[in-house]
Amino acid sequence: MNKNEFISIKFDLVNGLIQWYTRKYHIKLSELRDYAYDSNEVDKLIMEKGDYVIYEVYEIERPVVEGEMIFGVTRIFPGVIGQEYNFTRGHYHVNKMAGEIYVGIKGCGLMLLQDLQGNFFTEVLERGSLIYIPGKYAHRVVNTCDEDLVFLFAYPAIAGHDYELIKKCGFKKVVLNIEGKPTIIDNPKYNKCKQS
């Protein structure tokens, strides 16, 4: 097999373990401070438990040229930051023509989607879900269950990640654990951001 042309690897579809990847990175609690519904809860948790990993990404990198695709597996650990379920930062693609595909492998949660016009919706992401995200939608995944949420992703290598707007304003809604149930509420930070 010529690795410059073909990639064929084993993928454990039960546990979501990938046999080979070129980059592994993780996002810790402190890196979500600006993205959290309540950043005081981030500080409190770090004081109590230290700065732990919220999610990890196993990626197969490819050259950033038209036609290439980057793909891999993300694992979000279960838990809450205050009331807010563990989540990915979320981002827009710089290249609005670049869509993305997610396939749920293990666990359950929600994908939050929004565009620059303020349209917002959610999709269930669980084992067996297949979600196509058109290029203009920012996307975030929230783990609402008690186990790891694992999913496969694939996107054009030229997509580019834009985190700034999400860092500044967040998503229109957040997913909180209220009396043990995932509850979607308005994000005050987003509303304030729109007004200023």
Ligand SMILES: O=P(O)(O)OC[C@H]1O[C@](O)(CO)[C@@H](O)[C@@H]1O
């Ligand atoms: O890049 P974020 O918003 O932290 O979320 C991580 C997830 O999104 C991706 O960047 C793909 O869109 C993956 O690396 C991973 O699945």
Ligand SMILES: [Fe+2]
């Ligand atoms: Fe993306």
